[in-house]
Amino acid sequence: MAISDDPAYQPLDKVIELRLPSKLGYERVAMDTASSLARRMGFHPDRIESLKTAISEAVTNAIEHGNQHDEAMKVVVLLTARDDGLVISVADQGQKILPQEHTTPSPQIADVMERSDKGGWGIWLIRELMDEVEFTTAPSGGNQVRMVIHLEP
Amino acid sequence: MLEDDLTVTTRDQDGVAIIDLVGDVTTFAEDKINNAYREVTNTGARFVLLNFRQNDYINSAGIAILIGIVTEVNRNNQKLAVSGLSQHFQKIFRMVGLAQYADIYQTEEEALSGFDRFRG
Numbered sequence: 001m002a003i004s005d006d007p008a009y010q011p012l013d014k015v016i017e018l019r020l021p022s023k024l025g026y027e028r029v030a031m032d033t034a035s036s037l038a039r040r041m042g043f044h045p046d047r048i049e050s051l052k053t054a055i056s057e058a059v060t061n062a063i064e065h066g067n068q069h070d071e072a073m074k075v076v077v078l079l080t081a082r083d084d085g086l087v088i089s090v091a092d093q094g095q096k097i098l099p100q101e102h103t104t105p106s107p108q109i110a111d112v113m114e115r116s117d118k119g120g121w122g123i124w125l126i127r128e129l130m131d132e133v134e135f136t137t138a139p140s141g142g143n144q145v146r147m148v149i150h151l152e153p
Numbered sequence: 154m155l156e157d158d159l160t161v162t163t164r165d166q167d168g169v170a171i172i173d174l175v176g177d178v179t180t181f182a183e184d185k186i187n188n189a190y191r192e193v194t195n196t197g198a199r200f201v202l203l204n205f206r207q208n209d210y211i212n213s214a215g216i217a218i219l220i221g222i223v224t225e226v227n228r229n230n231q232k233l234a235v236s237g238l239s240q241h242f243q244k245i246f247r248m249v250g251l252a253q254y255a256d257i258y259q260t261e262e263e264a265l266s267g268f269d270r271f272r273g
Contacts, residue, residue, distance in 0.1 A: 024180065028210065049241035056212050109250030113224045118217040121249060125213060128248060 018077040020059065022067035022092075027059035030077045030090075037079055038086055041151060050129040051086070051149050057122035058090040058145050066092025066143045076138075085131070085150040094142025103135040158210075161185040163193055169268055170198035171261070175206045178215030190222050194229060200268045201226060204261050205237040216249055223254040232271050236264040 018033060020026040031052045038048045059075055067073040073093045080087040105124045112118055127133050130147040138144035159176035170193035174186070193201060203222070226233040233255040238246065246252050258264040 027212075031210070046241065049239070052210075053212070053241070053245065056210070060212060060214070109220065109253065112220055113227070118220040118224070119213060121213040121216050125245070125248075 014081045016079040018079075020063075020075045020077065021071045022063045022069055022073045022075060023071050024060065024063055024069075026075070027056045027063065030059045030075075031056050033077075034079055034086070034088060037081060038149075041081055041086060043086070043149070043151060047149060047152075051088075054126045054129045054147055054149075055088055055090070057126050058088070058147065061098075061122055061145075062090055062092035062143065065096055065098065066094055068095040070095065083151075085148055088147045088149075089144060090147075091138035091140065091144040092142040093140055094138070097137075098135065098143045100135070159185060161189045163189050166261075167265055168272075169200040169202050169265055170196070171202045171204050173204045173206065174208065176208065177210040178205075178208060178218065179210065179212050180214035180218075182215055183218050186218050186222065190225065194225070194231070199231055200271065201231055201233050202261065202264050202268075203233070203235045203255070204264070205235065205242070208238065208242065211242050211245070216245070216251070219251060220249075223251060227254065232268060234258060234264045234267055236261045 016033065016037065018030055020029060034055050035048050035052050038051055043051070059077065062075040063069060067075065073095070076091045078089040103123060105120055107120050107124055112120065126145070126147065131150045132148035134146045136144050136146065159174065159178060159182045162173045164171050164173070172189045172193065190201070223233060235246070235255050236258045237260070238257065243257055246257060256267055258267055
């Protein structure tokens, strides 16, 4: 089978790669890039807002948890434009591996209000806002989250 | 450049303590928001309005800060409302459950009127 017959194959000219320093604030670069691409692909503005929130949470997790704020470590974001949607992959360099049980949280605000740490909403938001979400191990050994947002006809 | 893009100010309007939040609400906002809330609470505010403007970016760390405010508001028997959020962040506030603890209004004027029903 020729590689271009493989449904998983994406021409390189449709892939955007960002390598971001592990410093809070750089998630905005990923948000802006994804937003610009999604707008050109024809996504509805509401869906673009959802995409921006999801990608900001994924990159922030990679900076804070995966790479432990080590600015020398990179967060790699791949944006792949497909005819039916946008695939976003966010990978860190795995200073700290995310336990699988932390990838399906279901926080309840009444419980959270009782805790001193009021956080824990990021991955939940990603799952609520994206059409497909999968947590895996990156080729580099770090954490990787793959998200898909469908382009509705 | 990429870190701190929030201005927080407080004012009183018709007995409502308004906290204006102009800019982004992320982890860098924690001290500014908490200090503004403490300031209005120390002056005896019963009604508190978080008035958002130009908030293109509220992330989960920002949501955690706001849940902290909601927790304090409940503890202090105050009433809280929010105004000025974009449609997207109104949706996020409802999803998270913040709307159970704070009425959400489109505008500051609507929010100020909304407090009237609590006045005895």
